[in-house]
Structure formats: C-alpha cells, structure tokens
Amino acid sequence: MHMVDLIARKRDGGTLETAEINWLITNYTQGNIPDYQMSAWAMAVLMTSMTLRETIDLSLAMARSGTMLDLSDIAPIVGDKHSTGGVGDKTTLLLCPMVAAVGLPIAKMSGRGLSFTGGTIDKLESIPGFRADLPTDLFRHVFREVGLVVASQTEDLAPADKQLYALRDVTATVQSTPLIAASVMSKKIAAGANCIVLDVKYGSGAFMRTLDDARLLTQTMVGVGQSCNRKVTGVISSMEQPLGRAIGNALEVREAIEGLHGEGPTDLVDLCRELGSRLLVLADKAESYEHATALLDEVLQSGAALEKFRQMVLYQGGSVGVITRPERLPQAPVVAPVSARTGGYVAAIDAQALGLAVGALGGGRARKGDTIDHRVGLVLEAKVGDAVEAGAPLLFIHAASDADARRVEQRLLDAYTISAEQVPPPPLIADVVEY
Amino acid sequence: MHMVDLIARKRDGGTLETAEINWLITNYTQGNIPDYQMSAWAMAVLMTSMTLRETIDLSLAMARSGTMLDLSDIAPIVGDKHSTGGVGDKTTLLLCPMVAAVGLPIAKMSGRGLSFTGGTIDKLESIPGFRADLPTDLFRHVFREVGLVVASQTEDLAPADKQLYALRDVTATVQSTPLIAASVMSKKIAAGANCIVLDVKYGSGAFMRTLDDARLLTQTMVGVGQSCNRKVTGVISSMEQPLGRAIGNALEVREAIEGLHGEGPTDLVDLCRELGSRLLVLADKAESYEHATALLDEVLQSGAALEKFRQMVLYQGGSVGVITRPERLPQAPVVAPVSARTGGYVAAIDAQALGLAVGALGGGRARKGDTIDHRVGLVLEAKVGDAVEAGAPLLFIHAASDADARRVEQRLLDAYTISAEQVPPPPLIADVVEY
Numbered sequence: 001m002h003m004v005d006l007i008a009r010k011r012d013g014g015t016l017e018t019a020e021i022n023w024l025i026t027n028y029t030q031g032n033i034p035d036y037q038m039s040a041w042a043m044a045v046l047m048t049s050m051t052l053r054e055t056i057d058l059s060l061a062m063a064r065s066g067t068m069l070d071l072s073d074i075a076p077i078v079g080d081k082h083s084t085g086g087v088g089d090k091t092t093l094l095l096c097p098m099v100a101a102v103g104l105p106i107a108k109m110s111g112r113g114l115s116f117t118g119g120t121i122d123k124l125e126s127i128p129g130f131r132a133d134l135p136t137d138l139f140r141h142v143f144r145e146v147g148l149v150v151a152s153q154t155e156d157l158a159p160a161d162k163q164l165y166a167l168r169d170v171t172a173t174v175q176s177t178p179l180i181a182a183s184v185m186s187k188k189i190a191a192g193a194n195c196i197v198l199d200v201k202y203g204s205g206a207f208m209r210t211l212d213d214a215r216l217l218t219q220t221m222v223g224v225g226q227s228c229n230r231k232v233t234g235v236i237s238s239m240e241q242p243l244g245r246a247i248g249n250a251l252e253v254r255e256a257i258e259g260l261h262g263e264g265p266t267d268l269v270d271l272c273r274e275l276g277s278r279l280l281v282l283a284d285k286a287e288s289y290e291h292a293t294a295l296l297d298e299v300l301q302s303g304a305a306l307e308k309f310r311q312m313v314l315y316q317g318g319s320v321g322v323i324t325r326p327e328r329l330p331q332a333p334v335v336a337p338v339s340a341r342t343g344g345y346v347a348a349i350d351a352q353a354l355g356l357a358v359g360a361l362g363g364g365r366a367r368k369g370d371t372i373d374h375r376v377g378l379v380l381e382a383k384v385g386d387a388v389e390a391g392a393p394l395l396f397i398h399a400a401s402d403a404d405a406r407r408v409e410q411r412l413l414d415a416y417t418i419s420a421e422q423v424p425p426p427p428l429i430a431d432v433v434e435y
Numbered sequence: 436m437h438m439v440d441l442i443a444r445k446r447d448g449g450t451l452e453t454a455e456i457n458w459l460i461t462n463y464t465q466g467n468i469p470d471y472q473m474s475a476w477a478m479a480v481l482m483t484s485m486t487l488r489e490t491i492d493l494s495l496a497m498a499r500s501g502t503m504l505d506l507s508d509i510a511p512i513v514g515d516k517h518s519t520g521g522v523g524d525k526t527t528l529l530l531c532p533m534v535a536a537v538g539l540p541i542a543k544m545s546g547r548g549l550s551f552t553g554g555t556i557d558k559l560e561s562i563p564g565f566r567a568d569l570p571t572d573l574f575r576h577v578f579r580e581v582g583l584v585v586a587s588q589t590e591d592l593a594p595a596d597k598q599l600y601a602l603r604d605v606t607a608t609v610q611s612t613p614l615i616a617a618s619v620m621s622k623k624i625a626a627g628a629n630c631i632v633l634d635v636k637y638g639s640g641a642f643m644r645t646l647d648d649a650r651l652l653t654q655t656m657v658g659v660g661q662s663c664n665r666k667v668t669g670v671i672s673s674m675e676q677p678l679g680r681a682i683g684n685a686l687e688v689r690e691a692i693e694g695l696h697g698e699g700p701t702d703l704v705d706l707c708r709e710l711g712s713r714l715l716v717l718a719d720k721a722e723s724y725e726h727a728t729a730l731l732d733e734v735l736q737s738g739a740a741l742e743k744f745r746q747m748v749l750y751q752g753g754s755v756g757v758i759t760r761p762e763r764l765p766q767a768p769v770v771a772p773v774s775a776r777t778g779g780y781v782a783a784i785d786a787q788a789l790g791l792a793v794g795a796l797g798g799g800r801a802r803k804g805d806t807i808d809h810r811v812g813l814v815l816e817a818k819v820g821d822a823v824e825a826g827a828p829l830l831f832i833h834a835a836s837d838a839d840a841r842r843v844e845q846r847l848l849d850a851y852t853i854s855a856e857q858v859p860p861p862p863l864i865a866d867v868v869e870y
Contacts (some may be wrong), residue, residue: 007607011481035471040606043478046446171475172442 003027003037010044018057025061029160035167042164042173050178055220056227058178062186063228065160069136069192071107074144077283079104080193081275082184084217085117087205087355088242092120092150093256094264095272097309100148101299102276102292104285107143109153109191113364113372116205116355118249121152126250126329126374130318142315148308149316158186177213181220188230195231197279198222199271202430203240205351211236211430218433226435233278234433237271240426241349241384244268248363248377250329251398257326260306267428273297274429282435332375332398336405343390344418346382353415354378357408361399373400378412384425388418438462438472445479453492460496464595470602477599477608485613490655491662493613497621498663500595504571504627506542509579512718514539515628516710517619519652520552522640522790523677527555527585528691529699530707532744535583536734537711537727539718542578544588544626548799548807551640551790553684556587561685561764561809565753577750583743584751593621612648616655623665630666632714633657634706637865638675640786646671646865653868661870668713669868672706675861676784676819679703683798683812685764686833692761695741702863708732709864717870767810767833771840778825779853781817788850789813792843796834811835813847819860823853 001023006016016024024041027033050058071078079099083089096106110132113119121132134142134151142149161183168174188196198221201207202214218234225232244265246255258264259272277292286292299305306323314320322328358364362373380395382388394416399405436458441451451459459476462468485493506513514534518524531541545567548554556567569577569586577584596618603609623631633656636642637649653669660667679700681690693699694707712727721727734740745758757763793799797808815830817823829851834840 004605004607007478011478011607035469036474036602037606039471039475040478040608043442043446043475043482044607047478047482167471170439171472172439172446172479173475 013048021057039171046176055178058182059185062160063189066156071192075105078193083199086201086239087351088247090252090256094259098305101304101308102295105147127318146311185224195283198234201239206239231282236431238426245380249374251377254326330375334399336397337393340388345422347419347423348417350415448483456492474606481611490613493617494620497595498624501591506627510540513628518634521636521674522786523682525687525691529694533740536739536743540582562753581746620659630718633669636674641674666717671866680815684809686812689761765810769834771832772828775823780857782854782858783852785850
C-alpha cells in the first residue's frame with residue numbers, strides 16, 4: 001500500500017477499503033506516514049467527502065488506536081452525551097445529573113473550550129478543588145459510586161484522533177463533515193457508553209452554520225454509532241443566540257446550579273428535557289418520551305438531580321459549598337452594564353461575537369495550553385424577542401478590570417440587533433435524527 | 436499573515452494576493468512553513484485552481500527563490516525550448532543546433548527522465564565524456580563560444596520549485612495545471628532566455644492525456660511568460676505514439692544525429708521545423724514562418740546544424756567521434772525483434788507502455804538517483820498507419836540480456852493495436868498558442 005495512491009484516490013473522488021483506512025491510521029499513529037501526506041489526504045477528503053462506510057471505518061480505526069474503555073462490569077447500560085459546541089452551552093452540567101438521577105448512569109469525557117465556544121471541563125474547574133483530570137481507576141471509582149462522572153479525555157482516548165485533529169487544526173481541514181463525525185464518534189465509541197445523545201448545534205454561535213450542514217453531520221454520526229452497536233439519537237438545536245443567559249465559566253456553573261434548583265432559564269431547561277428524554281428512551285429507562293420527560297421533571301423538583309451533581313462534585317474533589325452558596329464561585333471584580341442605545345425589540349444576537357468577547361475578557365483560550373480566568377463572562381439581560389428601552393441594560397460584562405470591560409463594550413453592542421418590530425425567538429429544537 | 440488562512444482561502448475557492456504568494460514561497464523555502472501546511476495548500480490549489488495572476492505570482496516568486504541567470508552581456512536575445520515530456524522525444528538534440536545555426540543563441544537547462552518519459556540530460560550523457568553538470572561560469576563560457584549550451588539545471592535554479600515539486604510528488608498534488616505551469620515557467624524565467632517555445636504534448640505518452648488539458652496548460656504558460664516579459668509561443672503536439680523510431684538514451688542520440696545529417700524520421704523533423712520556425716519568428720530572426728522554415732532547412736542541408744551540435748559536444752567534453760561514427764555510442768549486446776502475430780495495419784501504439792518498457796530494461800529511473808543503462812531501448816519498425824505482415828518485426832528490443840528482452844516482449848506486443856483497416860496517423864501538431 002502506498003500513501004500517495006490513497007491520497008490520489010480520495011483526490012479523484014474514489015473510496016478507500018476498510019483495510020486501507022486501518023493501514024492509514026495505524027501507520028500514521030506509528031509515525032510511518034508523515035504529516036505532509038496526512039494533511040494532503042485530509043484536504044482531499046474535505047473536498048470530495050467520504051462514504052458512510054469509510055466514515056465508520058475511520059471512526060473505528062481511530063477509536064481502536066487507544067484503550068477502549070469497558071464499563072460493563074459496573075453498569076450494563078451507560079449513557080453519554082455530546083454537544084458540537086456552542087456559546088453559553090452548559091447543558092452537560094444540568095442534563096447529566098438529571099438523567100443519572102432518573103437511573104441511567106452517565107460516564108462522560110469532555111473537552112476544553114477552543115475558539116469562541118466554551119468547554120465543560122473549563123466550567124467545572126471553576127469549582128474550587130474540582131478535579132477533572134482523572135486516571136482510569138478513579139474515573140471508574142466515581143462512576144461506580146455516584147453513577148455520574150464527568151472528566152477530561154484521557155491521553156489514551158483515541159490518540160489517533162488527537163493527532164489528526166491537531167494536524168487538521170493547522171491545515172484548514174477541520175470543516176469536513178465526515179472528519180468531524182469520525183472525530184466525535186471515535187471518542188464516543190472508545191469511552192465506553194452504549195447509549196448516546198448528540199446535541200448538534202447550528203447557527204451563528206456554532207461550527208455548523210446552516211441547518212442542512214447540521215442535519216448531514218447528525219445523520220452521519222447516528223449512522224456511525226448504529227454500525228458500532230451504539231444507540232445514538234441526534235438532536236439538532238439552534239445556536240442562533242446564546243443558550244440561557246450566562247456565558248463564561250463560573251457564571252455558567254452558577255446558572256446550571258440554579259437550573260438544578262428548578263430556577264433555570266427556559267431554553268436551557270427545555271433543551272435538557274429534550275436531550276434527557278431522548279437518552280432515557282434510548283436506554284429503555286422510560287416507556288415513552290412523555291414518561292421520560294415526567295421523570296426528569298420529577299428529579300428536578302425533588303432535588304434528586306441536584307443531589308447527584310453534589311455527589312459528583314464531592315467525589316471529584318470539588319467544594320460542594322458552592323452548590324448551596326453559588327456566590328462562593330470565583331467572581332469578577334467588575335460588573336458593567338451595556339445599555340441599549342435605542343428602544344425596540346431584540347431581533348438577533350450574534351452568539352459567536354459574544355463568545356469571542358468572553359475569550360477577549362480572558363475566559364477562553366486562543367490556543368491550547370492558554371490559562372483562563374474562570375470569573376469573567378457575560379450575563380444577558382435581553383434575549384431575542386425581548387422588548388428593550390433606550391438606556392436599559394442589554395447585558396452585563398463581568399470583567400477583571402474596567403479597562404477590560406470597556407475594551408469589549410462596543411463589539412457587544414454591535415452584536416445586538418434592535419428592530420422596531422418584535423421578532424419571535426428562533427425555535428430551539430430544529431430536528432431530531434432518531435436511532 | 437497566517438498560513439492556515441491562506442490554505443482556507445484556496446480551499447474555499449478564493450484568491451491570494453501577490454504579497455501573500457511571495458510571503459508563502461519565501462517562508463516555505465526558509466523552513467518557516469512546514470511541509471504539512473504546504474501540502475494541504477497544494478491539494479486545495481489542485482482542487483480549486485488558481486487565477487492566471489496567482490500563477491504568474493507563483494512562477495515569479497519561485498524563479499526569484501534562487502539566482503536569476505542574466506545572459507544579456509553575451510547575447511541580447513536568447514532562445515530556449517521546453518517540452519512537457521514524451522516518449523522518444525529527442526527534439527532538443529535536433530532542434531537546438533538547428534536554431535542556433537540560424538543565428539539564435541540557445542541556452543537551455545534540462546531535466547533528467549522520470550517515470551515513463553526520457554530526459555535530455557540522460558540522453559546527452561550517452562555520449563562518452565559529455566558533461567551536463569556545468570557550473571554557471573562554464574555554462575556562460577560554452578554559450579559565449581558556441582552559441583549553444585544544454586546543461587542540467589543548477590542547484591540554484593528556482594530552488595523553491597525543487598522543494599515544492601518534491602513535496603507534490605509524494606502528496607498526489609502533481610496534476611494541477613497552474614502548479615505545473617508555475618513549475619515550468621519559474622525555471623524558464625530564471626534561466627535567462629527571453630524567447631521561449633513550449634512543446635506541450637498530449638496523448639497516451641504524455642502527462643496531459645487530453646487536448647483540452649494540454650491547451651489550458653499551454654495558454655497558462657504563455658500567459659505567465661508574457662507577464663514576465665518573455666516572448667513565448669506554445670505548440671501542442673500529439674504524443675499518441677512515440678516520436679520518431681528510437682526510444683532509449685543512446686538510440687535517441689543516434690536518431691538525432693541522423694536527423695542532423697538530414698536523415699531523420701519525418702515526424703521528428705517536422706516537429707523541429709515547427710518549433711524552430713516559431714522560435715525564430717519570436718526572436719525576429721526570420722521575416723515570416725515560411726522564411727524561418729527555409730532557414731532551418733538550409734542549415735540542415737549545409738551541415739551547419741550538425742557542426743553546431745559538434746561544437747557543443749566538444750565544448751562540453753564529449754567525444755565528437757560519435758557524430759561521424761554513431762556506432763561508437765554505447766550499444767546493447769542483445770537486439771531482439773518483436774514480431775506481429777497477425778497481419779494488418781498498425782492502428783495505435785501505447786506510447787506510455789513503450790516508455791515504461793524502456794524503464795524496465797534499465798533505460799529509465801523509477802526514482803531520483805537511480806542509475807540508468809544508456810544502451811538499452813526500442814527501435815520501432817512499424818508506426819501508426821503502417822501495413823504489417825504476420826511474422827514481420829513491429830520493433831526491435833535493445834537489451835542488456837536475452838532474459839531482459841523476453842521479460843518485456845509480451846507487453847510490447849500488447850502495446851500495438853493491429854486492425855484490418857488502415858488508420859491514418861494522428862496529426863502531429865494539434866494547435867499553436869501564439870504570443
């Protein structure tokens with residue numbers, strides 16, 4: 001087998017055999033295929049795509065490049081959830097305790113934030129003492145004891161994907177539906193869950209800008225999961241405006257805790273009910289979607305979901321005091337309002353611009369390894385469809401300094417579109433791709 | 436400037452500015468841009484193409500990556516010729532002495548053979564003692580004294596092209612019209628000629644398989660030349676069957692010398708008259724195409740072209756005895772006929788198959804640095820349109836051993852298509868793209 005032939009085949013729109021994809025991933029991870037061939041191959045794939053069968057093969061080959069976690073000795077059915085990333089997306093923090101409280105154990109490995117989107121691990125690390133970096137035995141221990149664990153991806157989780165993703169990141173080959181699908185699914189397949197709900201976001205604050213792109217990605221990932229004996233349902237949700245009101249690590253943890261107290265923003269709670277119900281039905285933990293929703297509402301009202309979250313934080317070394325007293329979470333010294341210049345209705349909010357502003361405040365990272373300020377972020381006062389008066393606050397900036405706040409003020413103002421007519425907010429759930 | 440942005444721009448079908456292309460080539464040759472980014476960029480360019488302006492910029496940037504040869508102190512007008520490569524293509528050996536004998540000095544840097552095509556330098560090195568590897572001062576000396584020099588490309592001729600071509604070769608990014616055009620033209624621009632005739636070959640024995648592909652490449656190269664103050668005419672010629680009758684290094688030199696004696700095969704001589712006339716008109720060395728052709732015929736008949744060749748061989752250290760006694764060229768010990776199985780007419784000859792067979796006999800190289808056997812090759816007895824009788828020879832194999840000859844016999848037979856009806860040979864000149 002010659003790598004140059006495999007590149008040429010993809011360049012010319014052909015397909016690779018299973019054995020060829022296995023050969024390619026094995027030799028790439030062993031260092032026998034140089035990066036310059038792999039990046040040319042990735043660009044050819046980006047331009048000509050891959051069949052579902054190729055995408056499945058690539059997902060499996062990358063999953064098998066590291067340890068395949070097996071949790072079946074602890075629980076026969078293990079749930080997992082993945083979001084393609086958005087702005088203000090603290091869904092995991094609320095959803096996973098809810099589902100686990102109903103009785104589906106959740107073992108989740110998460111990533112850190114990159115570019116304009118936040119990452120669950122960064123958010124959890126706002127909690128003093130919280131340990132996300134768990135060795136496998138500790139990961140298994142927390143999962144066994146609590147039935148819920150959220151940790152950062154281990155070094156040995158699909159290392160081929162890590163290597164390929166790092167290369168794609170610097171060669172403009174990220175935006176390929178089959179490569180994104182294989183990257184996500186390789187990690188999900190290797191992480192040990194057998195029931196998975198995918199939250200695929202589209203819109204101004206997501207990597208997928210259009211509903212069509214999001215639908216194709218969702219169908220691909222669900223197809224990959226099915227072929228690998230995973231039950232997968234994909235929910236396509238709007239990221240045309242930020243989810244909830246808080247953006248920024250500690251602020252989002254606070255909003256999630258409020259949600260667990262039954263006081264979360266409607267869109268966030270609705271999304272968690274949708275995703276959670278789909279996951280419970282997949283795992284046969286509910287008789288129907290409606291039944292699942294009722295079970296989720298129950299664990300929110302009873303405090304069982306909050307208690308599940310508290311236990312996870314406790315077992316992962318975090319200060320559980322923040323759960324009853326969220327003011328103990330790190331707080332920014334400066335809180336500055338951004339006020340509407342004219343009255344009217346909020347017609348649109350550029351979610352990506354808000355995400356980038358949080359990054360500029362120090363709450364995100366431009367590149368891997370950057371340190372972040374968990375305190376900073378934004379809290380939205382007005383969302384799409386809301387009436388605003390001239391001079392009334394649209395949002396509040398939580399910043400490390402006055403200068404920092406002033407630096408992002410104008411771009412935040414620009415991110416809001418105010419119109420004379422009221423515009424209804426975009427529907428939250430656009431489509432569901434069922435298993 | 437970020438390389439990842441330039442890759443993304445080409446991926447999305449955008450164009451790069453002149454300054455961006457200069458930045459890219461400068462930083463690639465300085466080692467600041469890694470191969471894995473350059474190969475992704477090359478694949479993106481292959482898939483989405485480049486504008487003529489971008490191709491011109493790339494050609495110039497690569498030309499300027501090394502020394503730009505200036506021969507204007509020796510001759511105000513300098514001619515050059517380039518072929519995109521074919522099978523049995525010894526045109527340079529005949530054409531350049533003819534044109535130089537008419538009075539247009541020729542300074543040509545040539546390549547070595549690769550894959551199924553031969554290279555002028557390999558052919559010339561069949562002549563005992565011939566030195567192709569000339570330092571610049573010697574190159575200039577031969578040019579001044581003889582008005583004709585053919586040498587291998589210096590290390591410092593468009594080094595960016597060398598580096599990029601080596602990368603393209605192993606990343607399946609060779610087959611891009613703008614990249615091929617820029618590769619050729621960067622070297623032509625750096626090599627000091629101001630009048631250039633391009634022989635762009637298409638067909639089974641050429642890199643460009645279709646006339647349309649060849650036309651686009653020709654138009655691009657002529658366009659690049661014009662923008663760089665070079666007079667360039669492109670001739671598109673058929674390589675549907677080998678040129679002349681000889682394929683293989685020493686055998687081709689012998690055929691070229693026979694041509695200089697006025698006894699060359701018609702197609703080879705016709706092509707040299709076409710290319711030579713175009714070049715002489717470009718350089719204002721003839722009043723018209725017809726006048727130029729008459730001048731070329733004259734130097735063939737008078738022996739002036741032969742004498743020009745003799746002088747060049749002499750100045751470049753070669754044994755001039757081979758010119759009067761071609762039997763002194765290296766000769767293969769075995770000459771074996773391949774005979775027609777059935778009678779009829781030759782309808783087609785797979786030129787690439789013949790070129791590869793010569794490689795298999797030891798007369799070509801599979802990779803850079805391979806040594807080659809100058810003696811071996813093929814001499815065609817029958818060409819397209821010729822009548823053949825069953826049992827009569829189609830061609831002769833010149834091999835190092837009987838076993839070598841037998842090993843290629845069947846594939847040579849397969850390369851010939853014999854039909855009951857006579858088929859006219861394909862027209863030699865398909866099109867001309869004039870300056």
